[in-house]
Amino acid sequence: RGGGRARGGGGGGGGAAAAAASPAPDARPVVKQLQQRGIEVWMISGDTERTAAHIAAEAGLHAARVVAGVKPAGKLAKVQELREAGAKIGFVGDGVNDAPALAAADVGIAVGSGTDVAIETADVVLMKSTLHDVVVALHLSRVVMRRIRFNFGWAFGYNIIGIPLAAGVLYPGLFIQFPPMFAGA
Numbered sequence: 457r458g459g460g461r462a463r464g465g466g467g468g469g470g471g472a473a474a475a476a477a478s479p480a481p482d483a484r485p486v487v488k489q490l491q492q493r494g495i496e497v498w499m500i501s502g503d504t505e506r507t508a509a510h511i512a513a514e515a516g517l518h519a520a521r522v523v524a525g526v527k528p529a530g531k532l533a534k535v536q537e538l539r540e541a542g543a544k545i546g547f548v549g550d551g552v553n554d555a556p557a558l559a560a561a562d563v564g565i566a567v568g569s570g571t572d573v574a575i576e577t578a579d580v581v582l583m584k585s586t587l588h589d590v591v592v593a594l595h596l597s598r599v600v601m602r603r604i605r606f607n608f609g610w611a612f613g614y615n616i617i618g619i620p621l622a623a624g625v626l627y628p629g630l631f632i633q634f635p636p637m638f639a640g641a
Contacts, residue, residue, distance in 0.1 A: 483515035486587040493594070496543070497521060500531045502553055531557040548590055550574050565590060 490497050499515070500523045501508045508524030523534050535545050535557045547554070547561035550570030555577040558564030566578035569585040582589040626632040 479511045479515040480585075480587050482586055482588045483511075486591055487516045489591050490594075495546075498523065498534070498538070500526060500534050500557070502526060502531075528553045528556045532560055535560045546590075546594075548587070549578075550585075565593065 487497050497517060498521045499508060499512050499517050501511070503511070503524055505524040508522050509519060512519065512522045523530070526534070531549075531554065535547060539545055539560075539562075545561040546563045546565060547557045548565045548567070549555075549558050550567045552571050552573045554566075554570075555573045558566060558574060558577045558579075561579075563580060564578040565580045565582065566574040567585045567587075567589075568575075568581060568583045570578075575581050580593055582593065621634055624633055
């Protein structure tokens, strides 16, 4: 979310101050993309309930998925509560207050413009400060894991066939022997 604006009166006549917070510009499409993938999106914030409700509404989050006015221990407690309910947790944060929750999540994701503590605590650090990179990182991780599974399956199958052939399993019955180069390949 972006920073606030403040206006104040000058001189000796009294004054007023107002602050406004807004979500990151790409928050709404990112929340929508995550929800379309079947991911429950929560907002756990230290902001006041009113500010958090405004940001959540702008981002397209349902009010029931907003926890506001919490300190770092409250963020950690919510992560642990969701985990105990059986959820896999990916936590995105950028501040010192997010560090305990980043550490407790299955995957802690820090944005590149975050504090050093958040960056050091997180498992993944996004180089840019755009939330869209959360979706990109999720997609990339799924593609990489799919490739790892494919390669593992292929190598396992190859070894089930190749090792016995290289060891000479066909020699006793058929007198077929493979040269050492085949075993090396």
